[in-house]
Every structure is written in structure tokens, then in C-alpha cells.
Amino acid sequence: MSMNIEYAKTAPERAEIDALSGPTVVEFGTDWCGFCRAAQPLIAQAFQSHRAVKHIKIEDGSGRPLGRSFRVKLWPTLVFMLGGKEVARLVRPGDVSEIRDALALIDEPLAQ
Template sequence: NIQKESTLHLVLRLRGGVPQLADKAAYDKALADAGDKLVVVDFTATWCGPCKRIAPFFAELAEQMPDVVFVKVDVDENEDVAEACGVNSMPTFQFMIKGKKVHEFSGASQENIKQAIAKHKP
């Protein structure tokens, strides 16, 4: 049973194996559906060079860590989500548990991503 994408508001498309959230409703649903899991949100843009360079690493982590939820938000397609989350530089990574931000940093640092996951993963 296939429902209309507009009613699901889930995932616009996959980019590098990581779901890209379509809108604010999809963002809110992803956080709610994660339950107690750590959610890592990559705020990205198609024109952002560092975003493109970190994307394969982010996708690899998503494959290696099924107990962590990895999602992307394109800031140009979802300005409302970026604004609501206080994001104004790319890439920005936010780490959420139960809908609350527990960590954030900007920049394409593989080491910072790994350290934040290790610190905050339940």
C-alpha cells in the first residue's frame, strides 16, 4: 500500500545512503521515531564543498552504526528547519536524543563526528 509522499512527509530521497528529510514534519517525525537512539543530523547544501567531501564518510558511518539514526537536511530546500535549529553555516552536525540537542559543531571533521557519537550514544 503506497501512500502519497505529501501525506507521509517522510523522506524526499536518499543521498549517499542517508535519508534526506523533505520538510519540518519529516524532521520532527525522524526525531520522534528514533526513540532513545542518538540522531545525527547533517545540515548540508548542494553548493557546499566540505559537505560533499564529508558525505561518503557520513554514509559509511550510517551503514556501520544501525543503532544510530543518520539524516540529512538540505538547508536550501528546508530553510525553516535550518532556521528553527539555529543553523547558519554548513556543514553543521547536530546530535539529538529524545528530541533534545546534546551536541553540535560546524565543519567537515570526521574526528569530531566520531567523538560526538562515542560520547553521546546511549
């Protein structure tokens, strides 16, 4: 699987996220967020060597239950999960290496 480029307007239920078995990154943000837009090239670069990781990109905002269940306060927030459990979290990542490091906690990188 590759990186999603659009934020889903409709979020899955928290129980559905918790039931995922493989490596997953849940990204919270919005299309109009400057921090979110600035992070996209970094996220894309990091995902190039982690194509097996599922990427769920969710539009977040006030009153959105999935983001609140993860206690998201700032965008973008990336939640790195393995077997439905949170392993790492990055808020407003500014460097591709920190995203790669978090991805390495949930997935083996592809040989380059």
C-alpha cells in the same frame, strides 16, 4: 540504520524531530556545497561503527524552517540528538575523530 547519502528535499516538522526517541544525527547541507561534499567520506567512515544511529539528511537553505529552528548558519551542520534533545553539534567537521567522538555521546560503538 546506515548513513543516508542524499539530502531530502522535504524536511520533517521540528516537532517530529523533537519526538524521536533514539540516537539521531540531523545533517543540514546541500548537494552543491563543497564543504558538504568534502565531509561525506568522514561522516560515512564515522557511521560505520554506529549503525544504530538514525541519520536524517536535510537540504537546507534560506527560508527553510527546520534549519532556522536549529539556528544553522554554515554547512554541513550535524546535530547529534538523543531522545529528541541536542547533545552535540559539529559545523564543517574536518576530521573523522570529532564525528566519532560526537557519535559516542549518543550511541555505543559496534565492536570492530
